[in-house]
Amino acid sequence: MKFTLSDEQRQFAQALRDALKQSTAWETLLALGVHEVETAPDLVVAFLELGRAAVPGPVVESFAVLREPKATLAWPPHVPYIVDEAEDTYAIVDGVRHRAIPEEPRKSVDPTRRLHTFRLGEAIDQIDAEAFNRGVLACSAQLIGLGRTLLERTRDYALQRKQFGKTIGSFQAVKHQLADVHVALELAEPLVFGAAVTLNTRDVSAAKIAAGTAAYQAMRTALQVHGAIGYTSELDLSRWMLKVRALVTAWGTEAYHRERLMAALCP
Amino acid sequence: MDLDDTDLEFRREVRTWLHDNLPGPLSSMDTAGGFEQHREWERTLAKARLSAVSWPEEHGGRNASLTQWLVFEEEYWAAGAPGRVAQNGIFLLAPTLYAHGTEEQQNRLLPRMARAEDIWAQAWSEPEAGSDLAAIRSRGVRTDGGWLLTGQKTWSSRAAFADKGFGLFRTDPEAERHRGLTYFLFDLRAPGVTVRPIPQLDGEAGFAEIFLDEVFVPDADVLGEPGAGWRVAMSTAGNERGLSLRSPGRFCAAADRLLKLWREVGDPADTALRNKVLDAWMGAQAYRLHVFGSLDRPIGAEASVTKLFWSQLDLSLHETALELLGPNAELAGQPGSWLDGYLFALAGPIYAGTNEIQRNVVAERLLGLPR
Numbered sequence: 001m002k003f004t005l006s007d008e009q010r011q012f013a014q015a016l017r018d019a020l021k022q023s024t025a026w027e028t029l030l031a032l033g034v035h036e037v038e039t040a041p042d043l044v045v046a047f048l049e050l051g052r053a054a055v056p057g058p059v060v061e062s063f064a065v066l067r068e069p070k071a072t073l074a075w076p077p078h079v080p081y082i083v084d085e086a087e088d089t090y091a092i093v094d095g096v097r098h099r100a101i102p103e104e105p106r107k108s109v110d111p112t113r114r115l116h117t118f119r120l121g122e123a124i125d126q127i128d129a130e131a132f133n134r135g136v137l138a139c140s141a142q143l144i145g146l147g148r149t150l151l152e153r154t155r156d157y158a159l160q161r162k163q164f165g166k167t168i169g170s171f172q173a174v175k176h177q178l179a180d181v182h183v184a185l186e187l188a189e190p191l192v193f194g195a196a197v198t199l200n201t202r203d204v205s206a207a208k209i210a211a212g213t214a215a216y217q218a219m220r221t222a223l224q225v226h227g228a229i230g231y232t233s234e235l236d237l238s239r240w241m242l243k244v245r246a247l248v249t250a251w252g253t254e255a256y257h258r259e260r261l262m263a264a265l266c267p
Numbered sequence: 268m269d270l271d272d273t274d275l276e277f278r279r280e281v282r283t284w285l286h287d288n289l290p291g292p293l294s295s296m297d298t299a300g301g302f303e304q305h306r307e308w309e310r311t312l313a314k315a316r317l318s319a320v321s322w323p324e325e326h327g328g329r330n331a332s333l334t335q336w337l338v339f340e341e342e343y344w345a346a347g348a349p350g351r352v353a354q355n356g357i358f359l360l361a362p363t364l365y366a367h368g369t370e371e372q373q374n375r376l377l378p379r380m381a382r383a384e385d386i387w388a389q390a391w392s393e394p395e396a397g398s399d400l401a402a403i404r405s406r407g408v409r410t411d412g413g414w415l416l417t418g419q420k421t422w423s424s425r426a427a428f429a430d431k432g433f434g435l436f437r438t439d440p441e442a443e444r445h446r447g448l449t450y451f452l453f454d455l456r457a458p459g460v461t462v463r464p465i466p467q468l469d470g471e472a473g474f475a476e477i478f479l480d481e482v483f484v485p486d487a488d489v490l491g492e493p494g495a496g497w498r499v500a501m502s503t504a505g506n507e508r509g510l511s512l513r514s515p516g517r518f519c520a521a522a523d524r525l526l527k528l529w530r531e532v533g534d535p536a537d538t539a540l541r542n543k544v545l546d547a548w549m550g551a552q553a554y555r556l557h558v559f560g561s562l563d564r565p566i567g568a569e570a571s572v573t574k575l576f577w578s579q580l581d582l583s584l585h586e587t588a589l590e591l592l593g594p595n596a597e598l599a600g601q602p603g604s605w606l607d608g609y610l611f612a613l614a615g616p617i618y619a620g621t622n623e624i625q626r627n628v629v630a631e632r633l634l635g636l637p638r
Contacts, residue, residue, distance in 0.1 A: 004560060159637070175627060175631070176626040176630070178636065179575070179634070183575050183576055187553045187554065187557055187576050190553055190557040190560055191556060193556070206545075206552060209545075210549055210553060258545055261545055262541060262544075262545060265526055265545075266526060266530050
């Protein structure tokens with residue numbers, strides 16, 4: 001499977017990256033046409049950037065699954081609560097899309113994810129199984145993007161912070177942890193792009209497992225290297241860290257995806 | 268994968284040829300008899316012009332594209348074909364010869380290498396210079412028409428039975444560590460050369476020490492400019508750490524065999540072991556996709572990223588297989604077995620620059636952290 005980005009994809013990624021540095025508001029996403037993304041590889045390109053910027057909101061739900069400018073959903077058991085708020089709110093149960101009426105708010109580990117319990121409204125239509133895989137794929141790409149930013153910020157901090165009269169980035173114990181995170185992210189990303197080409201269950205589950213593992217490693221390393229300052233909410237590192245924690249179990253836990261992967265490999 | 272009709276035709280040809288010509292299991296290439304069996308297999312490959320498919324036709328290759336080379340590797344390992352006794356020459360020295368060698372050197376050395384008439388050993392490490400290669404002390408001194416090499420090399424794979432060696436020697440003792448080194452090609456049977464085999468973990472003579480006492484090397488066997496050896500050698504190191512020695516085909520084939528083993532003897536309730544099987548499969552896929560996605564990029568410090576990855580993948584893949592085999596994992600003496608592969612994989616994090624050094628390279632050259 002050969003996958004290299006086209007010039008258009010590179011330009012789209014760059015435009016998103018630049019714009020999201022200024023604003024992560026929903027209007028910014030719409031202005032850049034994220035809601036018009038069609039193919040799965042383009043979706044990966046976009047969600048890598050959404051992850052890098054830790055964009056809040058029901059991005060996976062709107063752009064990858066429902067393909068609407070702003071809507072959201074619950075998809076129990078893997079997305080058990082309605083994620084964030086939107087005018088159109090759905091719940092997908094046994095492959096059928098229903099309207100969903102939000103009830104009680106629930107607090108997420110990620111303060112920018114506003115969750116709600118719900119009750120089912122009228123049934124609307126069937127949802128194809130591929131929609132779930134697109135959600136998993138977008139979530140995987142988002143995790144890689146989050147991991148990339150965590151690594152970059154940690155590298156920058158290691159270059160600036162001094163202890164024992166030296167930049168901490170010169171200590172091998174720090175260097176080796178960052179190198180391992182870099183390797184994990186570099187080798188997880190090809191699985192995500194590979195899954196975008198096939199969009200089959202086997203490859204999508206492998207992508208989610210690898211992306212979740214790499215991003216989580218990036219998160220743990222970021223906190224360890226930043227030390228106590230990373231544990232505060234005064235430094236906004238927690239935006240990235242806590243979103244990783246939430247997304248690692250959203251759209252299917254690692255255990256669920258391992259079951260799916262094994263079932264696909266050894267039917 | 269983006270394969271065109273020519274690639275697919277090539278895949279079919281290789282698959283058919285391997286099916287018709289594959290030998291049974293060979294003895295270990297680290298025994299005298301096994302080495303000759305492997306040399307014979309290299310000759311058989313060469314007759315079909317399959318020993319170095321990406322080389323030009325005049326050197327014994329087929330001018331195949333990198334994609335076709337990867338296809339060849341996938342078919343080769345999927346068929347369960349033997350390890351390549353000629354790999355140090357074909358995958359490490361040859362790319363350096365193409366990058367830095369003269370036309371005369373290429374025409375003289377490459378066809379013989381393709382036909383396994385010369386099997387090459389890498390002679391880089393020294394007792395005091397392993398991953399810190401710039402610390403080498405073996406020296407080359409100018410003489411009429413060439414150089415005299417003196418010193419000691421060690422951990423030289425295949426050197427016990429190989430024909431020729433390539434390595435760095437210090438030719439300007441006044442210069443800084445990385446400068447004043449020259450890249451030499453030399454005959455392992457030349458007067459003044461003593462080779463002492465060193466038994467490896469498994470007791471076989473997989474590597475050797477090479478002692479050189481005023482060994483004459485003509486100017487024609489200097490690779491690159493005298494004094495530029497470090498730069499020349501680093502292009503070889505990039506190859507060893509990067510793609511050429513560790514093509515994804517080998518890992519994909521091993522991961523497929525591991526899945527087969529899991530189906531045969533795995534306990535579905537043992538999710539911890541199941542997860543290791545899945546990690547091995549995902550690792551091989553990730554590496555394969557990574558390689559296909561980076562074929563059009565030159566190998567630089569990124570080679571350290573892949574070296575870290577495949578050396579760990581190779582080891583955990585084989586550890587998982589041994590765990591599945593249970594008490595039978597200890598059975599030795601079966602060529603091509605999981606145990607054989609495991610012993611080979613154990614060396615992965617050590618050779619081609621230890622993984623600790625690779626982590627430094629990644630941190631310093633790719634992430635920009637200070638030395």
